[in-house]
Amino acid sequence: MFVVEAPARTTSAPVTAPPAPRTARLRRLVRSAAPYLYLLPALVLLVIWVYRPLVQAFELSAYSWNMLPSSPMTPVGTGNYERLLDLPVFWDSLGRTGVLILGMLPFTVVLPLLIAVASTRVSGRARTLYHACIFAPFLVAPVAAAAVWRWLLHPGGGVVGRVFDTGHNWVYDAETAHAVIIGITGWQLLGFAVLVMWAGLAGINGDYAEAARVDGASPGQVGRWITLPLLSPTLMFLVLTTVLLSPVLTFPLIDSMTQGGPSRSTTNIYYLLWDYAFHSFDAGLGAAAGVVLFTGFGVLAGVLVWLSEKVAFHDD
16 A cells, blocks of 8 residues: 655745845944954053053153152153263173073073973873972062072071082172072073973974984984974074063062172163162153163064074974
8 A cells, every 4th residue: 555645845935135235334344343352452451551651661761850749850852861871880781681691591491402302201190290390480489489599598507508518698799699690580480491392392293203213313313303493483482582581580589689789790771770760760761771671672572583483484
């Protein structure tokens, strides 16, 4: 017995009228503006807390003012810049800033590379403990680190003096104070740099090294000709971070341990502009130093970014 089914009844979708041209344009405008609306709060904060003070610093550098509300601001044009460039302490602090950056590079580039490569041979829970021990100093507040290291380096019974059997005053000696600041800052930044290096190593495809080993390459050749070129963007990022952030990150240590001394041996360019503004109350000179610092580091950062892009393009 055959059952004949009735053909399925099809219903056509209702035809809707196309949107009006003005409505379509409004929708496209809202759709194109949506990403900028999400960015708007961040842009507002960036303008208020970064660009507005920067413009004010440029304006203040053209005035002579002692920061007292009752004292008038006297226009001096480029006088603050001329006075700043004539000060020997400015050039001395600039040289110390260069020494600081060069002294930080082993802690932020060389040692992190060696530690990150060595950690690839550690596995299991030991690797987690290894990572935690390396990264822990980065979590210590700089002021707390300064207090602990002052106690460790104290000439009257500090741990370092007992280990090396010396009563040398490491912090308040002009020949060693700057090295102490560099060493403590490097000790703190080492964990961050190693973390960045781990991320760079994790982003390298292991097939490259495996193919090189199949072709007979030794571990040293793999590291020299494969790992290091592929890590070059990461290395350039760490160099850029060291150049831009080292003078800033040393400020809490300098202010807590040496206050720029002894004999200004730890006064870098960043601490100098703060000293002019808030110790000497010479707001115009401090603003001029800040503008010079911003311009110099901006040019240096631009050169490093250009080099990093060239390196990344060459690797690709």
